[in-house]
Amino acid sequence: xxxxxxxxxxxxxxxxxxxxxxxxxxxxxxxxxxxxxxxxxxxxxxxxxxxxxxxxxxxxxxxxxxxxxxxxxxxxxxxxxxxxxxxxxxxx
Numbered sequence: 001x002x003x004x005x006x007x008x009x010x011x012x013x014x015x016x017x018x019x020x021x022x023x024x025x026x027x028x029x030x031x032x033x034x035x036x037x038x039x040x041x042x043x044x045x046x047x048x049x050x051x052x053x054x055x056x057x058x059x060x061x062x063x064x065x066x067x068x069x070x071x072x073x074x075x076x077x078x079x080x081x082x083x084x085x086x087x088x089x090x091x092x
Contacts, residue, residue, distance in 0.1 A: 023087035025065065035074050036084025044078055044089060047071050063087065 030038060030050050041050065041064075048070035056063050061081070068076040070091075079088040 025056045028053050028055045028064075033064055034084070035084055037080050037082060040055065040080050040084045040086050041066055041068075041078065042070075044086065046076055046091070048076060 014021070019036070030041065030053050033041075033053065033055075045068055048068040050066060051069050052067040054065045054066075056065065064080045066078045066080065067081070072074060074092040077088075077090045078086060081087055
């Protein structure tokens with residue numbers, strides 16, 4: 001009985017670990033993102049510069065999380081789908 005419980009717990013932990021790995025973000029260069037993503041980012045720069053781009057895949061869908069430093073020193077963050085759709089935009 002204890003062995004079955006340990007096996008079940010181990011399997012659950014491994015599944016969670018694999019799920020976390022699937023959600024891990026990869027840093028990428030802006031120029032390596034799809035053209036529609038680049039266009040959406042350019043449209044929302046507010047005169048700022050991209051400081052970070054991360055690619056995340058979840059449920060076979062790729063999204064890009066982008067950080068921008070604006071000329072006033074404040075930050076803009078956005079999430080863009082791989083087809084260029086703006087999913088989220090936050091300005092500090």
